[in-house]
Amino acid sequence: MPAAFDEPTRNFLNEPNVGVLATVSPRGRLQATPVWFLLEGDKLLVNTSQGRVKLRNLQKHPYLALTVVDPKNVYRWVQIQGKVIRFDNAIGARDIDRLSQRYLGKPYPYFSGDKPEHRVSILIRPLNVHGMMG
Amino acid sequence: MPAAFDEPTRNFLNEPNVGVLATVSPRGRLQATPVWFLLEGDKLLVNTSQGRVKLRNLQKHPYLALTVVDPKNVYRWVQIQGKVIRFDNAIGARDIDRLSQRYLGKPYPYFSGDKPEHRVSILIRPLNVHGMMG
Numbered sequence: 001m002p003a004a005f006d007e008p009t010r011n012f013l014n015e016p017n018v019g020v021l022a023t024v025s026p027r028g029r030l031q032a033t034p035v036w037f038l039l040e041g042d043k044l045l046v047n048t049s050q051g052r053v054k055l056r057n058l059q060k061h062p063y064l065a066l067t068v069v070d071p072k073n074v075y076r077w078v079q080i081q082g083k084v085i086r087f088d089n090a091i092g093a094r095d096i097d098r099l100s101q102r103y104l105g106k107p108y109p110y111f112s113g114d115k116p117e118h119r120v121s122i123l124i125r126p127l128n129v130h131g132m133m134g
Numbered sequence: 135m136p137a138a139f140d141e142p143t144r145n146f147l148n149e150p151n152v153g154v155l156a157t158v159s160p161r162g163r164l165q166a167t168p169v170w171f172l173l174e175g176d177k178l179l180v181n182t183s184q185g186r187v188k189l190r191n192l193q194k195h196p197y198l199a200l201t202v203v204d205p206k207n208v209y210r211w212v213q214i215q216g217k218v219i220r221f222d223n224a225i226g227a228r229d230i231d232r233l234s235q236r237y238l239g240k241p242y243p244y245f246s247g248d249k250p251e252h253r254v255s256i257l258i259r260p261l262n263v264h265g266m267m268g
Contacts, residue, residue, distance in 0.1 A: 018208040020201050022156035022166035032156035032166055032199035034211050065166035067154050071205030074152040077168050 003129045004042060009078055012133070013039045013068065016102050021046060022065040023057035031057060036099040037066060044080060044124040047096045049114050050089075058084050058122065066124065075134030082124040092119030137260045138176060142267050143212055147173045147202065150236050155180060156199040157191035165191060170233040171200060178214060178258040181230045183248050184223075192218050192256065200258065209268030216258040226253030 005013065022032040031053050038045045044066060048055045058064060062084035070076035093116035100108035110116070139147065156166040165187050172179045178200060182189045192198060196218035204210035227250035234242035244250070 018203060020154040020156075020166060020203065022154075022164045022199065024158045024162065024164060028158065028195055028197055030156045030158060030164075030197055030199040030215060031213070032154060032201040033213055034201070034203055034208060061162055063162055063164055065156065065164040067166040067168070069152060069154065069168055069203075069205075071203075071208070074168060074205070079165070079167055081164060 003126045005039070005126070005129060008133050009129060009131070010039065012070070012076065012078060015070075017068050017070060018103075019066045019068045021054060022067070023054050024061055025053070025057050026060050035066070036103050037068075038099060038102060040123065042126070043085070044082065044126065045095060046122045046124065047092060047099055048120055048122065049118045050120060051118075055087075055120060055122075059087065064124065073134065075132055078129065078131035080124075080126045081128040081130075082126045084122055085125045086123040088121040088123065089119075092121050093117065095119070095121040137263045139173070139260070139263060143263060143265070144173065146204070146210065146212060146267070149204075151202050151204060152237075153200045153202040155188060156201070157188050158195055159187070159191050160194050169200070170237050171202075172233060172236060174257065176260070177219070178216065178260065179229060180256045180258065181226060181233055182254055182256065183252045184254060185252075189221075189254060189256070193221065198258065207268065209266055212263065212265035214258075214260045215262040215264075216260045218256055219259045220255075220257040222255040222257065223253075226255050227251065229253070229255040
């Protein structure tokens with residue numbers, strides 16, 4: 001049963017704050033790193049590159065938590081526990097530019113050998129939404 | 135082999151920024167929620183209350199990631215992958231006051247039925263430290 005976002009949460013998620021995406025490896029090693037994200041209707045979109053730990057973890061265990069803390073008020077935060085419903089390489093390059101527009105106001109500045117064809121979009125269905133709107 | 139903190143990381147961790155603590159349940163459900171933390175020598179200290187999901191998760195699987203993002207510069211962040219080396223109820227009430235002094239400048243304001251005797255300190259050994267000092 002997917003969880004829906006209420007209006008304050010939706011407004012908060014539409015602000016361009018960075019999230020922390022938590023995944024787990026098959027051996028039980030946790031990873032939690034900052035990510036850009038987008039609200040895509042009732043789903044969440046993140047984007048990564050082939051070979052990254054978070055992608056490998058999610059391909060093996062598609063459950064995650066995405067936590068967003070308001071940098072101006074750390075008592076305003078949301079945790080979304082979710083499940084990946086699609087990995088999409090075909091729209092990966094387009095989506096990293098959409099994300100980059102949201103966060104940097106310009107197309108994605110590729111670096112360190114990263115390439116458009118390596119980008120992968122990850123579409124997430126929220127299963128549980130929890131937080132504090134302090 | 136425990137990981138050591140270099141000087142810039144240590145300085146960053148000594149700033150009173152909130153971390154996001156990621157744990158996993160025995161069924162593979164990720165949890166990632168904001169936490170107060172303290173650098174305690176080469177270890178990290180967090181504190182929670184009996185019955186909380188993060189404590190139950192860590193009692194069953196003592197591996198975690200603690201990620202700290204600078205709210206003034208989100209490209210400055212550290213991820214610490216670590217292992218719990220001690221749960222300590224005896225110093226739990228003392229430590230939540232130490233944490234509260236660090237973050238709020240006053241003793242911990244208990245709420246919602248939480249009590250000093252419920253507080254548990256969690257001492258974490260860093261196994262891997264990774265981040266960006268952007």
